[in-house]
Amino acid sequence: MTMTAEPTSTTKVPRRRKAQPDALPTANRGSAVAKNVGLRLIVPAVVLLAWWYTTSRDMVSPLIVPAPGDVWDALDSYVLGGVWNEDILSSARGTLWSFAIGLVLGIVGGSIMAFVASIKTAVYPYILAFQAFPKIAVAPLFVVWLGYGDAPKIIIGASLAVFPVISATMAGLIDVDPDEHNLMRSVGASKRQELRHLRFPRAMSYVFPALDIAVVGALLGVITAEIVGTEYGLGRVITERAAYGDSAAVYAVLIVLAVAGAILHLAVSTLHRVMPRSIVPK
Structure with a gap:
């Protein structure tokens, strides 16, 4: 009777080679990016076509909607020609300072109110009340108090x-998964370790989506203060050009602001992508 030897633990079993997951998706990713870019170009193309058709047929007054060519001439003269350089730099400087101050105060203030309920109860309702104030109404007060420099628009922004x-910082620090919290406790993690490895990353996952709103808010606040009164800035340009009936220049400023908003959004998105996963979960 012939005995068949059973395979021992040292017998090598050939393993199936894993499929390369990135080979096919790379091509798909490229086509998806191209598709997304194409979809995003549809809206501006339709708007530009409708804009050109409306103005070329004299369907609306040039004081209300100037021709695209006139707006391009304003961009060429004022932006590319360097006439608005100081105003653009002033608005950009005010926006960046406003965003930086808002970010630091927001994270520090949100952290304090997340862990000290009495401070949240005492302070947060007044923050909400101040947020409800129309900033165009309080901006003149800051201009009167602080003058026509950068300080009023930085405060408003x-x-x-x-x-x-x-709001995002408070929500992220408080909204912790109970299972994750119990796991940290079960392994004997200290309060500092719990904050570093659980609550802080969770808070950052809330904060980064809010940064898009914060950076746009900073830009809008700066422009609002400049419209009320300032020495330099794109808001001042809007007020000045509108007073002269130069609608093309006003539209040119709006285009510059739209481009600035897109750049700020791209900067926040890039920062989110390059941050380590240990700090900001993707």
């Missing part, structure tokens, strides 16, 4: 940037 960061 920071006041709009800080609220979404405060």
Whole structure:
């Protein structure tokens, strides 16, 4: 009787080679990006076509909707020609300072109110009340108090940037999965380790989506203060050009602001992607 030897633990069993997951999706990813870019170009193309058709047929007054060519001439003269350089730099500087101050105050204030309930109870309702104030109404007060420099617009911009960061920070620090919290306790993690490895990453996952709102709020606050009164800035340009009936220049400023908003959004998205996963869960 012939005995068949059973395979021992040292017998090598050939393993199936794993399929390369990135080979096919790379092509698909490229086509998806191209499709998304094409879809995003449809809306501006339709708007530009309708804009050109409306103005070329004199269907609306040039004081209300100037021709695309006139707006391009304004961009060429004022932006590319460097006439608005100081105003653009002033608005950009005010926006960045407003965003930075709002970010720091929002994270610090949100962290304090997340862990000290009495401070949240005492302070947060007044933050909500101040947020409800129309900033165009309080901006003249800051201009009277602080003059026509950068200070009033930085304060207004920071006041709009800080609220979404405060709310997101509080929500992220408080909204912790109970199972994850119990796991940290079961392994004997300290309060500092719990904050570093659980609550802080969770808070950052809330804060980064709020940064898009915060940075746009900072820009809007700065422009609002500049419209009320300032020495330099794109808001001042809007007021000045509108007073002269130069609608093409006003539209040119709006285009510059739209481009600035897109750049700020791209900067926040890029920062989110490059941050380590240990700090910001993707």
